[in-house]
Amino acid sequence: MRMVLTLLFLGMSIAGPARAEVRDCPILDEAAGGPVDARVRTVMANLRRPVRVPGERPSTLIERMRAHGVPGVSVAVIHGGRIAWARGWGVRDAALCAPVTPNTVFQAASISKVVTAMLALRLVEQGKIALDADINTALRSWHLPPDAKLAPQGVTLRQLLSHTAGLSVHGFPGYASGTTLPDTVQILDGKPPANSEPVRSILPAGGQWRYSGGGYVVAQRALSDVSGLSFAELADREILRPLGMTRSSFSLASAPAIGNDLAFGHANGRPIAGNYHFYPELGPAGLWTTASDLARLLIDVQTSAAGQPGHRLSPHMTATMLTPVRDNWGLGPVLYTDGAKRFGHDGLNEGYQSSMLAYADRSEGIVILTNGGQGRRLMDEIVRAVATEYGWSEIAAPAATEQHLSATALSNRVGRFEGGGLSVSFEARGDGLYAHTGGPAPERLIALPGDRFFASGMGIVIRFAAGADHFDIIEGGPPIRFERQLVLKSSNEPMPH
Template sequence: MRSIRKLVLHGSVAIAGMVSTPVLAQSARCPIPDEAAGGPSNVHTRHVETELQPTVVKHGDKPFTLAERMRQYGVPGLSVAVFHDGKIDWARGWGVRDTASCAPVTPDTAFQAASISKVATAVLALRLAGKGRIGLNRDINDALHSWKLPEDPKLAPHGVTLAQLLSHTSGLGVHGFTGYAPDTPLPTLVQILDGAPPANNPAVRSELPAGAQFEYSGGGYLVAQLALSDVSGMPFAELAQRELLGPLHMTRSAFAPLPPPAIRADMASGHENGVPIPGNYLTYPELAPAGLWTSAGDLARLLMDIQASAAGIQNHRLSPAMARRMLTPVKDNWGLGVALYTDKPERFGHDGVNRGFQSFMIAYVGKGDGIVVLTNGGQGRRLMDEVVRAVAADYGWPDIAAPATEEKTLSLAELSRAAGRFKGGGLDVVFEARPDGLYANAGAPVPERLLALSPTRFRSESMGVTAEFASDFSSLTIIEGGPPMKLVRFQ
């Protein structure tokens, strides 16, 4: 599990204080929007509005309402899209897109998708690879013309490939990007890659052996962005519009530091402590890893297109073979651009974190079902987890989110099976079995007592993460509250 002090999602940035004191967001500053503003209501939307539950409950606990949880978690606005049998079943917004104007979230409200941008980028890259415009397994420098990734004979003797960039196995550094205030000068793509002013990140260079391990790298996606532009002869944003967003009718989407006027007319502002961040949002010239503005419905269209291709249906953005390659694990439960949940039935998805925004989406591989959730502030991850659980319970998708359960009492012998040191994805966690429970220490001053959901499944309340040990306790995998990161027993 991630550090008790800092939960690092695979979004654009590392964020601290995920368990900060909640603030009253829109309810303290804005009247509750008219119900009709959020979009059509039905039995499914009313279930979300009245049946939210955390992972662990006590006997007799009653569900929370969505309005209660938005206030408690300090989330001003929420947008959800649910698709079933290959069609959008419903899409709806709740709350406000900013607490200054109190304008309501609608089904069309655009949010920053943050690192969910990488999924769209991966589809675009695989589409060009399918057309023979760029090689998946060739040195990326063969595709780069306007800049070259510096050679590293020791760490990347054969260069770095596009497949490695998309699967976070390239060994390149720069986990994520922190964004720029709207009124500050933006660096060029080459300045960002070289870490040159006014870029606010270090240079993107080889730091680990290429192909040897999973190490999340937004910097790698920036290299892919430039390569796609170079081989197509088009700016990345225009290429994405022509090859992906336009054909999928993602009309509320754009790769842009500043979205076009049509999107700005109904877009969310990022919030901290219940108020819009300065300038309402940060800009991200790092388009491929972090710069997509989009709606929940548009992301649902993207996921459904991937599902259809993977099911063998022709005439989608990817060929069936390329879609299946995208959804094939490379290392540590990651495919090409997506996190993979490889236990049956298989699912895929991604999450995202930009300043003031948090997002999550997940979909089945073998059927046309899934969900997208976007938020614009507060403890968005906690609210998203509960919304996903409510939707999963409503539609009968227990593999997407397990039903709420009471804490289990385990014997010391049962707990001792999980004791030991586990490493993976940059995490190093020691588990200790005590008579009163299993404790996790990831470097914090005080170990955290985990809640037992089963003999193999445990919950960290401080981080909002649920992890499941393998049946032989040789590894554990995060299954809720974050990407499906795998940690392997070290001792």
Template structure:
């Protein structure tokens, strides 16, 4: 799924969440102690949720209220502070059938955050001399070869391109498989051969020139790592990344092991457990990590420590700096990075029945992980905002603020035609505000947060323009995708009628 299609899908999930009565309301509320230790910070999150835009007189709502409103059965949060795991806690239930409580040890699908662990393994193998970061990936592939494409990839594609989504390869993401059905091998996935349920992974854009999110490229990486490492991908991850970091509740295991199932959060849609409880993702590298919020925090802390120049971590400081440096359009290797302000990195993820999110500073030990097992993803943004407000991290999420009003001339500065990251958006300045049209039947009025910052409420995304309005970047609610102004604006100003 590409660009705006993926964002529209998420918006549809929000609508669906409101359309159904949340079945988890039938579950008794778990005992307060069931979610893990509490403190002043966890109690702040429980009682101080606010959306990004508030009206005068609005007061915070509780996490429990927001979970009921948004149809979120369970949520798990871990916070990094001063370079340490400050706390990890769960709220709600693992599933609406057993009504068992989410605990700090409850395991969720990490969806596309899996790519962060994949990138760490890949770059570690580069440092071990087993792979070339800028060599043709076919040099490492043994069990499968990427079909040559003299027009789009005359020199092949590289590991750096695969990890940064600049390889030009297709297949955005994967929908998974029902438990118990025959699963394709990685080679069948790459070839689009049954029982694979996605097309073949092939070049669709010139290699190295354009950012185009490609989960398919990460399956190529999965095969290359296994071939170069002489062991299955999941075993390499356990040996080189998960085990040394103490991520004892994490595994690239599809389906999950009995040990993980013992405290597993099932996926939910429309307030009910998805058929089969979850989808199996044999596409391990892009989407197959089972984990806890605390375990993901351990991975983040190792990256942070290395980024700050400390040695003895999974990657050297020099390699970590490369990982966190944008290759194209705010994407480093395995993570998205932000173009302005303090150095930060993030990733989010959507698998059937799950929405997950992580964001952290690179130059200091602060960050947050939020995992959910269904419902409306906007609750994640509210939780991140509460944590950021509590700890004083305005770069992670700005505190809630009231809507601003600008003149038509000021709105006209932002109007125009913008393209990037698979998105194509026309912004129109009207007397009532700035309106966005990305192919929908009706343009959406954006909420004005400042002269350069606007928000789409339907998608839960905040964008910020550069001072010269030549581009804007998604700064909250989405990876920081950058959209650039096209030379010929498409009717940017509409006069009042």
């Protein structure tokens, strides 16, 4: 699979900035989005890409929203163990020009997986489901078809939550308004009216990391089966209500109070047909929430990770959740293990993009929700501005000027690298390092301090390890590690002695 396509599925931007603007809506009064203090003003006025161009002034948040075609954005910042501030910018609905406020509810998309994982681990601690047993022992209404070759021992909840179960179906397109929705069994078997393939074993269980939203639907079904409750009811009882996430739900029908301030999904600057898609795949993609509510969830995880009991998960289970299983992925969250430990997740549904990222060892973090356009690129710039203001250099380094590397330094990074089912090849030229990702032309990477390179076309920053035997994506997407691949000599070439 070509890297450019897979990066798109992971929620990374690979095209240039969207030019679709919300032309019909005026710029709203600053007070419409919520409170503003000195730190918020600093963030609003200092958005930058990773590369600092001499003489170039920083952009304002409103300017970048327009440039990226993002109608609305909601941000919550965690500082010192509390929500330091939360507010919105732009509109939740480009047809009516209703403003985004701190209470505006967005689709969280794949961030839903973190809530699902916490719910699953809570039921593990209650003894209702096993973490390392065949998931079919927990399933009542459906069973994952056995595969004696790929999963001779079955697949486990631990594997499902860490994307190591070897299951199919990366993600889901959702269902437009008025479409007949499938039930969970129809989704799992890929039968009409489901619009996705069956969830089946396609790789050896536990053998590798392969992102699978389908695996989270299996977990969704198992959690409902062992509890005797609908997934939405179970999540509300065990996670959302106890954390005070009063404007969050996996079911709009059962939470009518949040429906009066919804952000509609947008494409090309206008609300999508029906205003949003429906996602009966609740476990991987179905959460409606606010930035503040997700910040409350992050704070609960951080506090438990610090060893304090009395939270949704015990300190021991939280540590288990935040321990890498394979390729920087824990049980639910993606993990950043270089330097200070961080955890989080991104999300991409039709018309929505989202991101949350927090430190595991101190109470700092950020949540951003958007409702259209090139939301991924805007979120990266907001994260950089907030991280610069609060000194979170591990989350995002301040913008820096381009570095000019020697021919030797460039040649050390030449070669083919693979990771997460993706591949990329690097070539050194006179003006820098070029990446061949499967697109129509190679992309020149911009060298930054600290062995970092910025791929502006894809909007990601990578960092090479000492010796350049691997590199990691460190900004703009999940921290996938790419390992250098050895090039085997052809049979007619002499082998070295």
